Amino acid sequence: MSDGNRIQNKKPLILLVDDLPTNLHVMVSALKSNFRLKTATSGASALALLNLQTDLPKLVILDVKMPGMSGIEVLGRLRDNPYTLAIPVILVSADLSEQNELAGLNLGADEYLIKPISKDTLIIRVHNLIRRSEERSKLRLAAYVFNFSGEAIMITDRNNHILDVNAAFTKLTGYDNADVLGRNPKLLSSGRTAQEEYRILWEAILKDGFWQGEMWDRRKDGSVYPKMMTISVVRDRVGDIEFYLANFVDISRYKESEQRIEHLAHHDPLTGLPNRLHLQIFLEQSMLIARRNSEQLAVMFLDLDRFKNVNDTLGHSVGDELLIQAAARLKACVRDYDTVARLGGDEFVVILRGQDIAVNAAIVAKKINLHLSQPFLIDANTLRTSTSIGIALYPDNADQIDDLMKNADTAMYIAKSEGGNVFTFFSSVMNLHAHEKMRMENQLYDAIEKQELHLYYQMQVDHLHRPLGAEALIRWLHPERGLVPPMQFIPLAEESGLILPIGRWVLDTACAQLKAWQDAAHTRDLILSVNVSPKQFRQDDFITQVQEIVQRHAINPARLKLEITESVLLKNVEDLIVTMNVLKALGVQFSLDDFGTGYSCLQYLKRLPLNELKIDQSFVRDITSDSNDKAIVRTIIAMAQNLNLDVIAEGVETEEQRRLLMDKGCSHFQGYLFSKPIPIDDFEELVKTLNDCP
The missing domain is CATH 3.30.450.20 (PAS domain)
Known part of the structure; x- marks a missing residue:
């Protein structure tokens, strides 16, 4: 559309109705400069244009006397139509009779003009009527908005x-x-x-x-x-x-929504306790108050002991209810102006402020340990838990929030490592321990790639000292520390998840060695036992891992024995049995390690496709002097015999222990009496020596 057309369309539209072309020409000449115009020569044609309901005029100028349908009749039709009801109308006539004027005004005509009409008068009357009409429209709109x-x-x-x-x-x-x-x-x-x-x-x-x-x-x-x-x-x-x-x-x-959002942003939705964000703000304010009032703060990190077992065995709904009840007990152990927050999972934080803070923190910690060790009744389940508490003091242990939280967390992990249900205050020694632990974890990540991990082999023999096989035991030959004992890095590997790649490396390396034994005459009958952690055994692809490694090294799977501990029986036992049966069908053997030290579940023991029970060295150590250990060993051996399982005793260090075990019915042995864990070359030399003995 051109600019000229656009401007033209902005002009008000007027409909001119008169049966005489001369009259129309006069009006068009007067108005065409300021308005857009349409014309009609009869009342019927005017109504036809208006009934289209598109581009309705801002004003109608209507001749009163027209053949067929008078202007008065057209006006009446306009006022009966809701679409044209509000359009202003000027009636024009050469008739001076008052009757027509009154009839027109009575029907709602806005003006009644007598012909002839001057050009200026017509323009002014039209402008005024259109302006008043627009103002009335605005007022009607304003009234509508006001009322509705x-x-x-x-x-x-x-x-x-x-x-x-x-x-x-x-x-x-x-x-x-x-x-x-x-x-x-x-x-x-x-x-x-x-x-x-x-x-x-x-x-x-x-x-x-x-x-x-x-x-x-x-x-x-x-x-x-x-x-x-x-x-x-x-x-x-x-x-x-x-x-x-x-x-x-x-x-x-x-x-209300704003308050709910604010509450959710600062509170744990499960327990209703303040969350990490709220804790950060509260701790910052509390440190300022403590500094101003020469007070102290205690930050207490809490972790529920054995909570993961509840989730794994009874489900998350029970675990959530336990957290809710634990949170309520924690709040009951502190004052109104102290704060209990939940960081996530089963971790909570308590903030205490005041004088003699170490003494008060110890009192509160004892109270928490006592309250949380009481039984919880959840869905007809009576559950017991406890809590490990780490305590860091402000300003003694740190004067920054992050350092204070980190130190309390470090102390909590020390408390947890001591068996739980205790509290421990942070010390600088712990900080060194934490840094050392992190350093060792970082180094452990690279240990496989740098070939710092090695397998040592400990001999397993029968009652005649003849080699049956060996247990593969991992060792870390650290470039600075030397030989790192497994107890120093295996728990760290379990905690960090590194046990999975390490466990796979052990299995692969052990099977490569088993292949080498199969190819040598004096070692082809040896059986190699490999320890598998619970986390490793529960992997979805563990069966595939074992199958792939066995096939790649082309070993006889009957010469591979996987050692699992009783802790693997803690959850998903049915899945465990399925995994074991699949691998047993492949030919792999199974040994239950450390039997009798943990969670022996006899109802499952008879269903597990085991080949061997292993008597833990803790029972062997004092078997010659402790009647209880003798009774336990005798029971394990009898149980193994009834289940048609082999039984092997580990930790045998003296001939007296060996004879006593043989008397009880044990015929397989492992321990320092026969050999320490040694490198592969030394082990194979020992096998050769024993085989050469008469």
Whole structure:
């Protein structure tokens, strides 16, 4: 569309209706410069144009006397049609009779002009009518908005007396027009808004003519609610304030949602306790207060002992209920102004403030240990747990939040390593231990790649000292520390998850060695035992791992014995049995290591496809002097015999122990009496020596 057409379309449209072309020509000549024009030569054709309901005119100029349908009749039709009802109409006529004029005005004509009409008069009358029509449209729209707006609207005069309110105002406040007209809006005040806020409000209104903000009001029934309000100034032609226009809405739901979001952002949704974010803010404030008042703080890190077993065996719903009850007990152990927070999982933090903080922290820690060691009743399950607590003091142990939290966490892990249900204060020695642990973990990551891990082999013999095989035992030959004992790095590997790649390396390396033994005459009948951690055994692809390694090294799987401990029986026993049966069908043997030291479950023992029970060295050590150990060993051997299982005793160091074990029925042995764990070359030399003995 060209600019000229666009400007033309902005001009008001006028419909000219007259049966005489001459009259139409006169009107067109007068109006064409300022308006867009349409013409009709009869009442019927005019109505046809209007019935299209597209691009309706802003004004209709209508001749009164026309053949077929008079202008009076056309006007009547216009006023009966809701689409044309509000269009202004000027009736024109050469008839001076008052009757036609009255009839036209009575039907709603806006003007009645007598022909002939001067050009200037016509233009002025048309302009005025169109302007008044537009103003009336705006007023109707304003009235509609006022009456049907969803927002409460209140209009006051320049002296702030209420002139009018709408239906939404009445619905929101409970006050109708009769209650408020002429009164000051102060009747809505809740008393919760400070005078300073009112001062700022009026300062903005008088300076800028506008204010928007939140305020608390009181309804007619006395209830208080928050509202969002906008106040605007309406000025007269000379710039003086004529009205104040206020519109507002109830924001109670918004405030409630805001509070819920704020609460969720700072609180744990399960227990309702403050979360990590809230704890950070609270601890920062508490440190400032403690510094100002020359007080101390205690940060206590807590971890529920054996919580993972609850989740694994009874499910997360029971675990969640345990956390909820534990949180309630923790809150009962501290004062109102102390804080209990949940970091996540089964980890909690307690913040204490005051004097003699070490003494008070010890008292609270003892109280927590006592309360949390009491039984929990959840869904007909009686559960027992305890808590390990690490305590760091401000400012003695640290003066920064991160350091204080880290030190409390370090102390908690020390408490947990001591068996749980204890509390431990942080010390600088612990910090050194933590750094050393992290350093060792980082080095352990590279140990496989740098070929620092090695397998040692400990001989297993029969009652005649003949080699049966060996147990493969991992050793870490550290470039700085030398030979690192397994007890120093295996727990670290379990904790960090490194036990999985390490366990796979052990299995692969052991099977490579087993292949070498198969190819040599003096070692081809040896059986190699490999320890498998519970975490490693529960991998979804463990069966595939074993199959792939056995096939790649082309070994006889009957010469491979996997040693599992009783701890693997703690969860998912049915899955464990399936895995063992699949591998047993492949030919792999199984030995139950450390039998009798942990969670012996006899109902599952008979279902496990085992080949061997292994008597733990803790029973062998004092077997010659401790009657209880003798009885336990005798029972294990009898049980193995009844289940048609081999039995082997580990930790045999003296001939007296060996003879006593043989007397009880044990015929397989492992221990220093026969050989320490030794490198492969030394082991094979020992096998050769024993085989050469008569």
